[in-house]
Amino acid sequence: MIPVTTFAGKTVALFGLGGSGLATALALKAGGAHVVACDDNPAKMAETAAKGIETADLRHADWSRFASFILSPGVPLTHPEPHWSAKLAKGAGVEIIGDIELFCRERAKIAPNAPFVAITGTNGKSTTTALIAHILREAGRDVQMGGNIGTAILSLEPPSDDRIHVIECSSFQIDLTPSLAPTIGVHLNLSPDHIDRHGTMELYAAIKERLVAKAGLAVIGVDDPMSRAIAEACEARGVNVARVSVEPLGTKGVFADGETLVGVTDTDAAPMAGLSGIGSLRGAHNAQNAAAAVAVALALNVSPETIRSGLSTFPGLPHRMEEVGRIRDALFINDSKATNADSTEKALKSFDSIFWILGGKAKEGGIEPLRSYFPKIRKAYLIGAASDEFAKTLGADVPHVLCGTLDRAVAQSASDARALGAPAVVLLSPACASYDQFPNYEVRGNHFRDLVRALPGIEAKGA
Template sequence: MTPITSLAGKSVAVFGLGGSGLATAEALVAGGAKVVAWDDNADSVAKAAAAGIPTADLRPIDFAGFEALVLSPGVPLTHPKPHWTVELAQAAGIAIIGDIELFCRERRAIAPGSPFIAITGTNGKSTTTALIAHMFRTDGWDVQLGGNIGTAILSLAPPARDRIHIVECSSFQIDLAPTIDPTVGVLLNLTEDHLDRHDTMERYAAIKARLVRGAGTAVVGVDDEWCSAIASDLDKRGTPVERISVHRPVANGFFADKGRIFEAEDDAIREIADLAGIGALRGVHNAQNAAAAIAAARAIGMSDLSILEGLNSFPGLAHRMEGVTRIGKVLFVNDSKATNADAAEKALASFERIYWIAGGKAKTGGITSLEPYFPRIAKAYLIGAAAEEFAATLAGKVETVMAGTMDVAVAAAAQDAARDGAAEPVVLLSPACASYDQYSNFEKRGDHFRSLVQALEGAKPLVEVK
């Protein structure tokens, strides 16, 4: 835990007592703050009270008596409308912040300059965060890994000069962190997402840009117009920028070409790594992740040898291009984390002969943007609420099976792929949808796919996708 001493003796309202919210309340209490915590969910309030957190309904309390409202990132700050606690805090003129902001304040107070890498982007941030953490662990560092990737940031050990924090940040978390200032800030990419919470793409991009604007060194992917503009703005502000690209060489930074990562410095170019044979880093999207990780590690001072050792031993993440098994020549891949079309595109671009399991709760635009990859799809097996919409998009272009549920889809795809004459047919779960129609989250969806695949005759654990 990181006790928050910067608010010792101050009265603080906390709303939202899920995993990160409860950890935040505990850290504030441990640091000496006078906490009043609440949640719209009675079970969450009861759990917090049982953990010794002071709880009370915040509605009748005068917010002018609070130093700040600490909000969980899942609670609406601005859209579709501000939560009632936000309206009360705004009326009282107090700060509205989150756990990332509390961590940044504590870091400046107790260990200024301690190494801190923060990663964001629409897609790829979890893999990049995990890869950076793995590289530093391999290099012998005391690594604290958390944030949006799983462990709440305030559940991690406190900042220290001999300890590195590597933290994935969502747009919701950054929106509640006005003074975020990592040693290295990584912005991978930006595509339309979460506009129900941010209203416009301009606002979404501005929130993401905050993470790199406050960084000592900014690592920015420049393969989309939004991030390219952000990198140019950082140049004007005088922030050191390392550009990364998988589409073209850069003058200063890191770029990928056919799985090889190059470093460019004043137009001098040298090869840093070759990703060929690293199953967990397969595909162009993972070349971007690897380039960003290399840039971040280099900014902290990691040697080329340690970088290579970390890349070559990276096991990958569950639900992100996760190789589950190979039965005969058929490869089974769990990419349940692909909750939108842009994420699914990365997986479809990585394989040549695909038996595609897709569907769930559709997002804006559906899968129309994936049409260039339809020739790679031998057959699609559609599940969930989006099945009919996806079938209409695929009509006349890809043979489809209205599977409805995961068990039907896996059984049919496995059977069809086994009869395919291609060198390596792939049964790919890459839904291009949220999971909420049939599963509580993408992890549950991916776990179900994995368990079904592992139950197939001839299935054995796959250590590495190659």
């Protein structure tokens, strides 16, 4: 835990008592603050009270007593309209911040030179965060990884000069972190997302830009126009910028030349590492992620040899093009995290001869944007609520069967892939939310993994 001593002796309000909210309340209490916590869920309120934190309905609180208001990033700050608690805080003139802001203030107080790497982007930020942490651990560094990737930042060990915090930041978290100024800020890419929470694409981009605007080094992906504009704006303000791309670069940074990562300095360009054969880093999107991780590692004085070792041993993340196992020529891939067409596109780009399991609760636009990849699909296996809609889209272009459940889809696709007698991929990449049949994509992916590992003749990976 990181005790938040910057609010010692002060009273703060807090709304949202999920994992990070409760961790924040306890860290504030450990640092000497008095916390008044609130949540819409009575069970969360009771759990928090049992840990010695005062709970109260903030609708009836005296806001003049609060030095700050800590808001969970999952709670609307501005759009589609501010949460009632945010309205009350703003009306009382009380600052609204989040747990990463508390970390930033504590770091500034106790270890201002502590290495802090912050990562954001519409896509790829979890993989890049995990890959950076993995390479740094390969180098023998003391690494603390958390934030949006899973472990609440204030549950980590405190900042120190020889400890590196590698933190994934969502746009919601950045919006609540006014003093964000990491040692190295990584911005990967931008595409439309969370517009309901930010109002416009321009506002969404402006929030993302804050992560790199005050960084000691800004590592910025430049493969989309808005991110290129962010790189140019940062450079114009005097920020030290390293670009990453899947296209050749003429300025400082790292780019992917096919499956080779090339480092570019002010004086030369030289191959740094290869991605060939690294299953956890398939596809152009992962080449961009790896290029960003290499740029960070080089900036933190990790040797090229260690970087290559870290890339080759990176296990990847569950449910993101995760290799589950193989039956002879048939490879089974768990990409349950692909909950929309944009995410599934990355998987379809990465494989050929695909037996595709898809469906669930459809997102706007369905799978029509994926039509150009239909020639890669040998057969599709439809599950869940979107089955009829997706069957119409696939039409006569892709052989398909309505399986209904994931259990039947795995059994039929495995049988068909085995019968092919040639290299093939059984790919769970649903292009849908899971909520019609599963609580979340993790449960869906875990079930797929269990089904595959139970298949006769499977050579399971990581079992």
